[in-house]
Amino acid sequence: MSSPIRILLVDDQELIRVGFRLVLEAETDIEVVGEAADGREGVEAAVRLAPDVVLMDVRMPHMDGIEATARLRDLRPETRVLVLTTFDLDEYAFGALEAGASGFLLKDAQRAELLAAVRAVHRGDAVLAPRVTRRVIEQLAPRVTPPAGPDPSASLTERERDVYLAMARGRTNVEIAEELFLGESTVKTHVGRVLAKLGARDRIHAVILAHRWGHVEQSAD
Known part of the structure; x- marks a missing residue:
């Protein structure tokens, strides 16, 4: 246990x-x-x-x-x-x-x-x-300055981008797993990689960056 x-x-x-x-x-x-x-x-x-x-x-x-x-x-x-x-x-x-x-x-x-x-x-x-x-x-978004240089989300794999856009919509790991037909542990691994590639300190920071970079419209329901 x-x-x-x-x-x-x-x-x-x-x-x-x-x-x-x-x-x-x-x-x-x-x-x-x-x-x-x-x-x-x-x-x-x-x-x-x-x-x-x-x-x-x-x-x-x-x-x-x-x-x-x-x-x-x-x-x-x-x-x-x-x-x-x-x-x-x-x-x-x-x-x-x-x-x-x-x-x-x-x-x-x-x-x-x-x-x-x-x-x-x-x-x-x-x-x-x-x-x-x-x-x-x-x-919070106006106070967050995206990292300088090219948009780091371009380095995400196709599956990591799917997870990233789901995060931007406010989905939890469980909801992302159900939506993308993945195991919850796999989603957690992808989330960690997304945060690392974006240079985001945490999940909320990543969502804010998604709004600053204009990615949220792409992920709209």
């Missing part, structure tokens, strides 16, 4: 942490390894406990979730950050995505949404609700 997904909860509201802990610890494949009440404590706990996923609030005292996410990207790049926010158009959430978070989740998300988001981020997917994807692109 595979090891459980190790979760760190970082939120200055104790009731929020208790609620998430109750939901998460009811799952056999998830383990809550610790809690922190602000970003500074969260970074220290993440370095000490080595969680797979951090559920990170954005508005906290001492150090907010944006700075904490940026520090974790440098100190523990293998740990994924899922940002918690009250509003789906929260500018703080966009800042955290820019800092390297793998997605964001509303604090009033249903149990199934929370569990699906945690598992998706752990698999390497980005978590962005379809209704806010365009808003995210509008906020």
